[in-house]
Amino acid sequence: MSSLLQASGLTRSFGSLKAVNHVSFEVHAGEVWGFIGPNGAGKTTTMRICATLDLPDSGDVLVDGVSVILEPQQARSRIGFMPDTLGTYPDTTVFEYLDFFARCTGLRGPERRQRIEAVMEFTGLTHLRERMMDSLSKGMSQRLCLGKTLLHDPQLLILDEPASGLDPRARVEFRELIRALADQGKGVLISSHILSELSESCDGVVVIEQGKIARTGHLHELSAEMSEHEMLFIRTLSPARELEMALAENPGVVGIRPERKGFVIEFTGDDQGIAALLESLVQRGLKPVEFHWHRIDLEQLFLSFTEGHLQ
Amino acid sequence: MSPRLQRLGDRLNPVLVKEVRQAIRGRFFRISFGFMLMLAGLAGSLVLANIGDSPRSVGSSGIVFFGTLHTIFIVVAFLIVPQIAARSMAAEREERTYDALVISGLRPAQIILGKWLSASVIFGLFLCAFAPFLVLGFSLQGLDPLVGVSLLMMTLAFGFFMIIVALWSAAVARNRAAATMLSVLYALAAVFCGFMWISLNWAIIWDSSGIPAGEFFTILVLSLIATPLVAGWVYSCTVSSVTHPEENASARVRLANSLIAVGCAIAITMVYLEYVQEEILTLGIMMAYFVITLVNVPTMTESNLLGRRCLHHLEDKRWNLPFSWLLLPGGARGYLLYLMQLVVVTLPLLTWSSAGSSRTSVFDADGLGMTIATLFVCLGCTGVLASIAANPRRSPTKRHLLRMTIVAMPLLILIVVALLDLLISPGRGALLGSGMNPFWLIGRDDAAFSSKTAPGLVAWALFGAFGFFLHLFAFIGSRAQITQARRAIRKRRKQVALEQE
Numbered sequence: 106m107s108s109l110l111q112a113s114g115l116t117r118s119f120g121s122l123k124a125v126n127h128v129s130f131e132v133h134a135g136e137v138w139g140f141i142g143p144n145g146a147g148k149t150t151t152m153r154i155c156a157t158l159d160l161p162d163s164g165d166v167l168v169d170g171v172s173v174i175l176e177p178q179q180a181r182s183r184i185g186f187m188p189d190t191l192g193t194y195p196d197t198t199v200f201e202y203l204d205f206f207a208r209c210t211g212l213r214g215p216e217r218r219q220r221i222e223a224v225m226e227f228t229g230l231t232h233l234r235e236r237m238m239d240s241l242s243k244g245m246s247q248r249l250c251l252g253k254t255l256l257h258d259p260q261l262l263i264l265d266e267p268a269s270g271l272d273p274r275a276r277v278e279f280r281e282l283i284r285a286l287a288d289q290g291k292g293v294l295i296s297s298h299i300l301s302e303l304s305e306s307c308d309g310v311v312v313i314e315q316g317k318i319a320r321t322g323h324l325h326e327l328s329a330e331m332s333e334h335e336m337l338f339i340r341t342l343s344p345a346r347e348l349e350m351a352l353a354e355n356p357g358v359v360g361i362r363p364e365r366k367g368f369v370i371e372f373t374g375d376d377q378g379i380a381a382l383l384e385s386l387v388q389r390g391l392k393p394v395e396f397h398w399h400r401i402d403l404e405q406l407f408l409s410f411t412e413g414h415l416q
Numbered sequence: 417m418s419p420r421l422q423r424l425g426d427r428l429n430p431v432l433v434k435e436v437r438q439a440i441r442g443r444f445f446r447i448s449f450g451f452m453l454m455l456a457g458l459a460g461s462l463v464l465a466n467i468g469d470s471p472r473s474v475g476s477s478g479i480v481f482f483g484t485l486h487t488i489f490i491v492v493a494f495l496i497v498p499q500i501a502a503r504s505m506a507a508e509r510e511e512r513t514y515d516a517l518v519i520s521g522l523r524p525a526q527i528i529l530g531k532w533l534s535a536s537v538i539f540g541l542f543l544c545a546f547a548p549f550l551v552l553g554f555s556l557q558g559l560d561p562l563v564g565v566s567l568l569m570m571t572l573a574f575g576f577f578m579i580i581v582a583l584w585s586a587a588v589a590r591n592r593a594a595a596t597m598l599s600v601l602y603a604l605a606a607v608f609c610g611f612m613w614i615s616l617n618w619a620i621i622w623d624s625s626g627i628p629a630g631e632f633f634t635i636l637v638l639s640l641i642a643t644p645l646v647a648g649w650v651y652s653c654t655v656s657s658v659t660h661p662e663e664n665a666s667a668r669v670r671l672a673n674s675l676i677a678v679g680c681a682i683a684i685t686m687v688y689l690e691y692v693q694e695e696i697l698t699l700g701i702m703m704a705y706f707v708i709t710l711v712n713v714p715t716m717t718e719s720n721l722l723g724r725r726c727l728h729h730l731e732d733k734r735w736n737l738p739f740s741w742l743l744l745p746g747g748a749r750g751y752l753l754y755l756m757q758l759v760v761v762t763l764p765l766l767t768w769s770s771a772g773s774s775r776t777s778v779f780d781a782d783g784l785g786m787t788i789a790t791l792f793v794c795l796g797c798t799g800v801l802a803s804i805a806a807n808p809r810r811s812p813t814k815r816h817l818l819r820m821t822i823v824a825m826p827l828l829i830l831i832v833v834a835l836l837d838l839l840i841s842p843g844r845g846a847l848l849g850s851g852m853n854p855f856w857l858i859g860r861d862d863a864a865f866s867s868k869t870a871p872g873l874v875a876w877a878l879f880g881a882f883g884f885f886l887h888l889f890a891f892i893g894s895r896a897q898i899t900q901a902r903r904a905i906r907k908r909r910k911q912v913a914l915e916q917e
Contacts, residue, residue: 158515160662160724175728181519192513194434196441201434208430209520214422253516 109134109261109292110155114164117150124150125161126316132261132292132309137283139303140296141407142313148296149189151313152265155294156186168261182210185259189266191250193239199225199249200234203256210257220256228252228282244275251282262286264295268302280306300403312407320406325398327406336399337379340367342392351389355382369399430522431530435504436537444503445538448496452488452542456549459484479621482553482564485546486571487614492542493575494610495603498582501535502602505586506595514658524658525668528583528651535579543572559621566636567617573643574613578606580647584654634690638683645679648672649711656714661812662723666715667743670753673711677757680704684764697764702790702858704761709794710823712757715750716798717805717819720890722746727901731909741898747806748891751884754798758791789858789873796854796876797825799883806890829854829876 110132117125125147132138142148153159155166157177166173166180173180194202203224207217225231228248233241241249247267254262264283268276276299284306287293294311297303303310310327312319320327328336341348345363352358352370357378360371372379386393425433439445463484467477508514517527550568554561585602589595620632649672659665684700726745734740742753804810805818821828833853850856854876 156519158519160660174724177725178521181521184519186515186519188512188515190512192508192511192516194438194511194513195507196438197434201437205430205434206516206520208426208433209517209522211521213426217426257521 108132109169110294111167112151112155112164113166115151115154115161115166116163117147117154117159117161123316125154127164128313128316128318129164130311130318130321132294134260134292135287135290136308137287137293137295137306139300139307139310139403140294140313141300141303141310141403142319146313147316148313149265152186152263152294152296156184156263157181158186182257183260185254185257185262187250187254187262187264187267189269191246193246195239197238198235199230199238199241202238202249203252206253207256212256220258224252224255227255227285229278243270244272244278247271247275247279248282251279255286260291262291262293262295264293266296266298268297268299276302300407304403307403310403310406328399335372335374335379337370337372338364338367338395338397338399339370339386339393340365340395341386342394343390348386348391351386351391355385357382367395429526429530429533431517431527432533432537435531435534439500439504439534439538445500448500449542449545452492452496453545456485456488456546459488460549460552476558478553478556478559480558481556482550482559483618483621485549485553486564486567486617489542489546489550489568490571490610490614490617492546493539493571494578494606494613497535497539497542497575498578498602498606500538501531501579502582502586502599504534505531505583506589506599509589509595510592524665525655528587528655528658531583532576532580532651535583536576539572539575539579563621563632566632567620570636570639571613573640574609577643577647577650578609580650580654582606584650584657587654587657634687638687641679641683645672645676649676653714660723660725661719662725664723664726664729664743664745666718666745666750670715670743670750673708673715673753674757674760676711677704677708677760680707680761681763684761685767688764688767694768697768698784698787701761701764701787705758705787705790705794708754708757708761709798712750712754713798713802713819713822716747716754716802717815717822718745718747718750719808719810719815720746720748720806720894721808722894722897722901727898728905730898730902731905744898746890746894747802748887748894750806751798751802751887752891755884758794762791785869786858789855789870792873792877792880793826793854793858795880795884797822797829797880799880800886801825801883803883803886803890806887826855833872 108131112131113129115125115128116123128147128151130138140148140152150159154161155168155173157173157180160174165175168180168183171180171183173184194205197205200221203221204217207221212220222231225234228251230245230248230252233245238246238249251264251267254264262283267283268279271279280302283293283295287308295303295307304324307324309321309323311321339348339352345366345368348368349361349363352361352368357372357374358370359373361368363369372382374382383393383396460481463477463481467480508517518524522530550564553559554564582602585598586595589598649669652668652672656665656669680700681704684697684704687700688697722745729735735744742749742756801818801822805815805822810818830853833855850872852872854870854872856870856872
């Protein structure tokens with residue numbers, strides 16, 4: 106898979122404080138990568154460097170092969186950066202706001218209007234086009250900010266805490282938008298404190314602590330690192346006791362723990378073994394209703410990879 | 417909308433479109449526009465109501481009416497419109513929208529230009545609203561139309577200049593405290609300048625017959641030439657203050673400095689050739705030295721290390737033009753350019769003999785001692801301090817402190833000399849009034865320059881010469897960095913070409 110964002114050896118100091126220390130990671134096209142770390146770990150500084158807003162003391166970031174340090178203007182056309190807060194312009198409507206940024210990106214005439222309409226439709230802002238932007242709710246503001254980020258159709262999206270302050274519905278909607286963008290082939294780097302959000306939408310994570318990368322990789326790789334075996338979730342219509350007994354009898358199952366009316370099991374076998382396990386459960390008349398890979402718990406992963414140091 | 421208008425609308429600076437739209441809807445503009453118009457209407461009515469029956473009163477009614485309305489318009493030009501510009505710039509930082517602007521694809525120069533243009537459009541709206549009142553002033557008796565129009569043109573030029581100054585003060589501030597301090601400083605300066613200009617205006621329109629037409633229009637032309645030159649310099653500095661330090665933000669400032677130097681040289685020559693007075697030449701060059709020194713302080717104190725972004729573009733065509741390296745950032749190059757500009761403003765001395773002066777040579781003139789003294793004082797104040805500031809290891813804060821020290825250096829020297837004087841010979845002024853004081857020759861048109869008459873100045877000049885050598889060493893080091901970077905770029909390009917093959 107092609108690497109859309111390639112950060113290598115990024116270092117950035119503020120006086121004696123090393124905010125970012127030899128940070129290297131990659132984000133691929135069509136994937137959502139989470140950027141997690143405690144407060145003051147260097148997430149925002151790294152993201153600002155990636156978005157051409159700051160310069161590292163050493164190291165470089167390539168966006169689709171273009172250096173953000175040497176060719177910032179070219180890199181900017183490939184990046185959409187959404188900061189943690191949407192700066193508002195007073196006395197400006199939603200359409201005017203998007204129109205202004207569309208003009209800034211060099212879109213002209215009918216092409217500009219078409220692009221604005223498309224973005225408003227994608228972000229669900231069409232009915233708010235004449236609304237003053239300082240009267241928007243937090244969720245709508247975030248949608249507007251995302252819309253502004255998408256105006257020039259960037260290949261890479263860098264989103265700094267996009268879900269902070271959103272209500273549950275807005276969060277779900279926002280997550281769906283992000284997923285849809287990744288499905289369009291865009292790479293997304295997203296930082297958030299709400300780890301449960303990330304675990305449901307991310308393909309990989311970069312864990313940063315005290316300016317250094319604590320761990321980076323695809324979620325299934327990290328999951329495998331945390332546990333030696335494959336993790337599966339199983340739920341059946343039958344009583345839990347019966348299911349537990351059946352699982353315990355399977356030689357491939359090396360660990361069982363209850364979770365949400367079902368069980369998370371550690372399984373040692375390959376795909377053939379997994380298929381055989383499911384078949385055996387059906388043969389015993391246990392009626393499975395859920396049987397899937399168990400998603401990694403990012404909170405657990407975060408706690409295990411970081412030590413809680415603050416800068 | 418016609419397609420042509422639409423195309424024109426598309427080509428407009430986006431910041432201009434946004435700012436005008438926002439400003440016209442904004443409360444500050446609506447209130448100030450309404451208030452100033454009401455004030456103009458009220459003041460105009462009062463003036464008209466108070467015109468008496470006497471021929472003297474009727475004869476001067478145009479002057480009083482125009483003067484009053486023009487005074488209100490000066491308040492708009494010096495305070496209200498610049499305030500609108502400064503507020504829009506400060507709001508970008510406060511509302512945290514500046515980053516979004518930077519990554520939107522607009523260059524800092526476009527952002528600042530857009531802000532300046534939008535404030536100029538607002539200024540134009542004020543002018544349109546005031547125009548009927550001002551025209552009424554011309555239709556009444558007593559006002560010389562040429563003087564009135566000239567003054568109005570100068571107010572407009574100053575207004576455009578004040579907008580960019582206000583933008584600069586808002587752009588330089590990095591935090592709320594600095595922004596407040598700078599806006600207060602701007603307001604004080606604007607009130608002072610506005611008051612001076614209003615006073616001068618009244619003096620001119622009342623006494624326009626007493627001013628020789630030639631002199632008045634020479635001043636007018638010089639002001640109209642100087643204002644855009646200085647405004648261009650302030651604009652360059654404003655753009656430079658919002659550009660990343662690793663980018664080449666100072667090329668524009670250096671160009672503006674050079675234009676000011678050429679403008680000074682032309683202005684001095686023009687005025688001298690018209691009046692053929694030696695004092696004009698020497699005083700003009702003296703003032704030019706001070707102006708050139710002041711405008712070059714930001715560029716000659718820059719870090720000598722070229723940033724990565726700047727080095728990356730060294731092989732571009734524009735950086736291979738002759739002398740284009742002088743526009744690259746770096747204090748040593750800035751100092752070299754400064755010396756060249758000093759030479760340029762000295763060139764008017766060549767017109768001395770050609771203008772029919774009684775003296776055989778310019779160098780035997782006593783009055784020239786002042787000019788030489790000013791040159792040496794400027795070189796002494798800048799050389800060593802600028803080279804210390806240009807050291808790449810210097811922090812930005814220390815660099816700013818050194819800049820301020822350079823600007824305040826003449827005052828500091830005078831204080832030190834005065835203190836020494838107090839210690840050595842209280843009350844006699846043995847040092848302050850002698851050649852030991854580097855400034856002694858400045859202001860004395862009866863003394864020629866020599867090492868015996870002004871030993872203090874010679875010492876100060878030697879100090880300046882030491883600074884020159886420091887810059888020279890730094891310059892040689894910087895040249896090596898450039899050569900190395902160019903070699904690396906060529907090598908990289910060759911590699912890329914080979915890979916493509």
